[in-house]
Amino acid sequence: SLIAVLLLSSFAFAAPKYVLKLGHVADPAKPYAIAGEKFAELVKEKTNGEVEIQVFPSSQLGNQRDLIEGLIFGTLDLTLTSTAVLGNFLPKIAIFDLPFLFRDVKHAYKALDSIGMEIGKELEPKGIKLLAFFENGVRHLTNNVRPVRVPEDMKGLKIRVMEQKIYIEMMKALGANPTPMAFGELFTALQQGTVDGQENPVSHIWTKRFFEVQKYISLTGHVYAAEPLIISMITWNKLPVNAQAAIILSAAEAKSWHRAQCVASDNDMWKKVIDSGLT
Numbered sequence: 001s002l003i004a005v006l007l008l009s010s011f012a013f014a015a016p017k018y019v020l021k022l023g024h025v026a027d028p029a030k031p032y033a034i035a036g037e038k039f040a041e042l043v044k045e046k047t048n049g050e051v052e053i054q055v056f057p058s059s060q061l062g063n064q065r066d067l068i069e070g071l072i073f074g075t076l077d078l079t080l081t082s083t084a085v086l087g088n089f090l091p092k093i094a095i096f097d098l099p100f101l102f103r104d105v106k107h108a109y110k111a112l113d114s115i116g117m118e119i120g121k122e123l124e125p126k127g128i129k130l131l132a133f134f135e136n137g138v139r140h141l142t143n144n145v146r147p148v149r150v151p152e153d154m155k156g157l158k159i160r161v162m163e164q165k166i167y168i169e170m171m172k173a174l175g176a177n178p179t180p181m182a183f184g185e186l187f188t189a190l191q192q193g194t195v196d197g198q199e200n201p202v203s204h205i206w207t208k209r210f211f212e213v214q215k216y217i218s219l220t221g222h223v224y225a226a227e228p229l230i231i232s233m234i235t236w237n238k239l240p241v242n243a244q245a246a247i248i249l250s251a252a253e254a255k256s257w258h259r260a261q262c263v264a265s266d267n268d269m270w271k272k273v274i275d276s277g278l279t
Contacts, residue, residue: 016049016050016052017050017051018050018051018052018238018239018243019052019053019054020051020052020053020054020077020078020235021053021054021056021061021076021077021078022036022039022040022053022054022055022056022077022078022079022080023055023056023057023060023061023062023067023070023076023078023079024036024055024056024057024067024079024080024081025057025058025059025063025064025067025183025184026057026058026080026204026207027057027058027204027207027208028057028058029207030057030203030204030207031135031137031203031258031261031262031265031266032080032134032135032136032227032258033055033057033080034258034261035134035254035255035257035258035261036055036057036080036134036229036254037055038254038257038258039053039229039250039251039254040052040053040054040055042249042250042253042254043246043247043250046246046249046250047242047243047246050243051239051243051246051247053077053078058184059182059183059184061076063182063183063184064079064081064082064085064162064182064183065085065088065163065182067079067081068081068085068086068088068089068128068230070232071127071128071230071231071232071233071234071235072089072126072127072128072232073127073234074127074232074234074235076232077231077232077235078229078230078231078232078235079229079230080134080227080228080229080230081227081228081230082097082136082162082225082226082227082228083096083097083225083226083228084097084162084163084164084166084167084225085162085163085164086123086228086230087164087165087166088163088164089123089126089128090119090122090123090126092119092122093116093119093120093122093123093228094164094165094166095119096108096111096112096116096224096226097164097166097167097223097225098166098223099170099222099223100222100223101223101224102224105135105138105224105259105262108224108226109133109259112133112226113133116133116226117130117133120228123230124233127232127233127234128230128231128232128233129230129231129232129233129236130228130229130230131228131229131230131231131247131248131251132228132229132251132252132254132255133226133227133228133229133255134226134227134228134229134254134255134258135225135226135227135258135259135262136201136203136204136225136226136227137201137202137203137204137224137225137262137266138201138202138221138223138224138225138266139199139200139201139220139221139222139223139224139225140199140200140201140202140205140217140218140219140220140221140222141159141197141198141199141217141218141220141222142197142198142199142200142205142210142211142214142216142217142218142278143157143159143196143197143198143214143215143216143218144190144193144196144197144213144214144215144216145157145196145197145216146216147216147218147279148216148218148220149218151174151175152175154171154174154175154176155174155175155176156175156176156177157176157177157196157197158176158177158179158194158195158196158197159171159176159177159178159179159195159196159197159198159199160179160180160181160186160189160190160195160197160198160199161178161179161180161181161199162180162183163180163181163182167180167199168180170222179194179195181195186198186208186210187208187209187210187213190210190213190214191213197214197216198210198214199220199222199223201225201266202266202269202270202273203265203266203269205217205269205273205278206269206272206273207269211273211276211277211278212276214278215278215279216278216279217273217278217279229251229254229255231247
């Protein structure tokens with residue numbers, strides 16, 4: 001393929017030349033955070049060290065909206081973010097956050113890798129290029145007030161949600177009081193009782209230690225959450241075509257590697273969360 005030829009012909013004796021920053025909000029132990037590190041390793045390998053990606057986890061460079069705006073303005077190179085927050089910049093991409101949209105993860109992968117990538121092209125005039133859909137996971141509910149077994153149990157609960165209309169309206173429809181809040185503020189808000197609960201994949205519940213400040217977990221599985229890997233068009237246009245080719249291939253390989261790890265990782269974290277005492 002053309003991409004393979006470009007890679008083989010261009011990086012025989014490459015020297016470090018481009019240092020890019022990738023920021024995200026997750027704990028380093030989160031599966032998609034590990035996949036971000038894998039992506040960085042692959043890029044370095046495929047460019048023979050010409051492109052180095054430095055990864056900044058745990059909201060070090062800001063919340064999700066900050067990071068996306070950084071790409072648009074050229075102050076940040078890459079981020080892993082949610083389709084929900086990205087939907088504030090391209091509403092159409094938030095369609096993937098509709099509740100109970102997918103039958104299972106394989107259905108989600110098929111839709112994201114086809115329709116999702118096509119929709120993603122509409123980000124480019126806005127200053128963002130979509131490289132791949134990594135995985136955040138299937139979202140579930142935790143709270144401190146009572147077990148949630150039927151929709152009526154949601155009434156009056158203050159639930160932290162992302163700053164996206166779909167999540168706000170979903171919680172309103174269930175009778176809860178949605179509270180939009182940046183992810184980095186969530187643990188403290190749960191600890192102080194600013195909100196009663198939250199909804200996130202099990203990997204966040206475990207790695208961010210939400211189980212320490214929550215009593216009840218409900219396996220709602222209401223949303224499959226993708227995690228787009230995106231790059232600033234300002235950065236992209238500065239890179240030579242062979243570096244672009246390496247980044248595209250690395251994103252695809254890291255995505256496949258990451259998805260293969262997710263089932264085992266989730267099963268392990270589920271066991272840890274249940275053993276922690278959440279009921």
